[in-house]
Amino acid sequence: MEKIVTAIMPGLCARVVVSEGDKVAKGQEVAVINCMKTEISVNSEYDGIVKSVVSKEWDELQVGDPMVLLTVDNNG
Amino acid sequence: MIKKILIANRAEVVSRIARTCQKMGVKTVGIYSEADKDSPYLSSVDETVCVGPSNPTESYLNIQAIIDAANKTGADAVHPGYGFLSERGIFAKAVTDSGMSWIGPQPEILLAISSKCYMRQLAVEVGAEVTPGTLNPVKSPEEVVSFGEAYGWPVFLKLDKGGGGKGIEKVTSPSKVAEVLDRTTSIGKAAFGSGDCYIETVVLNPRHIEVQFIADKAGNVVCLGERECSIQRRHQKIIEEALSPVVTPADREILFANTKAIIKKLGYTGAGTIECLRTQKGKYYFMELNARLQVEHPVSEFITGQDIVQRQIEIASGAELDVTQNDINFMGHSIEARIYAEDPETFYPSPGTINKVTLPKIGKNLRVDHNLSDGCVVPPFYDPMLAKVISWAEDRPKAVAYLIQALKEFEIEGVKTNIPINLRILEHRKFFDRSMDTGFIDNYLS
DSSP states (O other): OEEEEEOSSSEEEEEEOOOTTOEEOTTOEEEEEEETTEEEEEEOSSOEEEEEEOOOTTOEEOTTOEEEEEEOOTTO | OOOEEEEOOOTHHHHHHHHHHHHHTOEEEEEEEGGGTTOGGGGGSSEEEEEEOSSGGGTTTOHHHHHHHHHHHTOSEEEOOSSTTTTOHHHHHHHHHTTOEESSSOHHHHHHHTOHHHHHHHHHHTTOOBOSBOSSOOOOHHHHHHHHHHHOSOEEEEEEEEETTEEEEEEOSGGGHHHHHHHHHHHHHHHHSOOOEEEEEOOSSOEEEEEEEEEOTTSOEEEEEEEEEEEEETTEEEEEEESOSSOOHHHHHHHHHHHHHHHHHHTOOEEEEEEEEEOTTSOEEEEEEEOSOOTTHHHHHHHHOOOHHHHHHHHHTTOOOSOOGGGOOOOSEEEEEEEESBOTTTOOBOOEEOOEEEOOOOBTTEEEEEOOOTTOEEOTTSOOEEEEEEEEESSHHHHHHHHHHHHHHOEEESSOOSHHHHHHHHTOHHHHTTOOOTTHHHHHOO
16 A cells, blocks of 8 residues: 655755665654755654655645655555 | 845845945845745845755855856845855856955965865975874875874874865774765865875874965954853864864964965955864964855954954955054953754754744843744755854953853744753863863763
8 A cells, every 4th residue: 555754844855865766664754844944754654665755855834744655565 | 346246045144244345335135945935034134036946056056047147136245254255266256257256265276275285285385283294185095004003092183175074084993994985085086176185194183273364465464362162062163162262362373474484475354254163282283275265253243343254355355464463452252152043952953843942132232143933934945053152351251251141042943943052062171171172062061
């Protein structure tokens, strides 16, 4: 099934640190948000494979905006 | 004489500059991004122009959009404020190439001093001490290893063109050199267009002392005293004061002499700041030249009675200074506290909407420079500083007391602020005893 890693703070996308096809573990940093010049890590809540990267550098983000899509086994 | 100034910045500094312009009879143009379209600072200027979307690279850092805004509104000068494009030589050059006055040092000086090694060499040439280290970029990892073996570990690797707290990496042992050098070089190439690094020894818990100066085209340089900015967190200043409680009259004489020698050697015109580290043993090392108005300039204004923005505008108009060093007397003591939109527990940023704001009572002992109003939005895209509260009194204990009183009166509802932290610092015995250093927050408040 598909899970979405979303922005936890508003701000600008500083970078996405994973690429399509990468294996990610629960708790792993997948992206970084620049909120008021402070960099904040966005971590995956699931073990999975990166299906696609939605955000790119300088994108404006609101809390809940999708950043990375993951493919997760059964109940994730 | 300058008639209309475009202020290429946002938030409190725009209102600060506009206030002096109004006093001088100079018109003002403010710029804003889409995120700032209703920001309080825009009511302090005569005209406003939208320069782009919220993303600062497309608005406040967009040189072409800002030059277009200046041309469209008929501005004959640009004041860059601090941060953003304020120290970018290419922006200053674009302004002067468009026939406008740049309120800051000459573009070619901004370009030259963006190299920290250039400034270190210049400081040494005029006899100022710099933090022990190299005066040129390192050529190999072996050079870093032999430096560390000679001076002791850890050492700092610093980017020649770094800034804003970026590009400073600590190397703890010889085995880490190659990795850190590689990483720093690539950060530098990506962020500053140069991967050159130089070495500095690590000064343990220094105090941060800086000299405010103004210089005109005739080569007159006047120092407006020093400021102490040792209370910092992650290289971000929180509390600043003037004069420094640790600098002696003899120290001050040397600091002023070094400042004047550096500025004269450069042929720099405008206002600026020479930043130094003071070691625990009382040595002063030149660190860098900040070629702009600084956030903490109001404490120097309070103790000297000078309007630094007015001096900047006069100097940019070609006027010679009508004050000499002998005319500058330091009166009383002034302290500034910066108010940031951040959670005082986690230090996380806290953007949002401010429902209600109650400002402290201003007067001859208190000044508040801010970008606040009921219902205003604090966007997540820019610096978290909301306001500066600055107190003045005949002596330091009274100035501290006024500032504490003001911070207790200051109420901001809707976003979290660091006011509780500021109060803890100001009420701390070590602060009262004047024995603070840059490790204060980590050592006493964590």
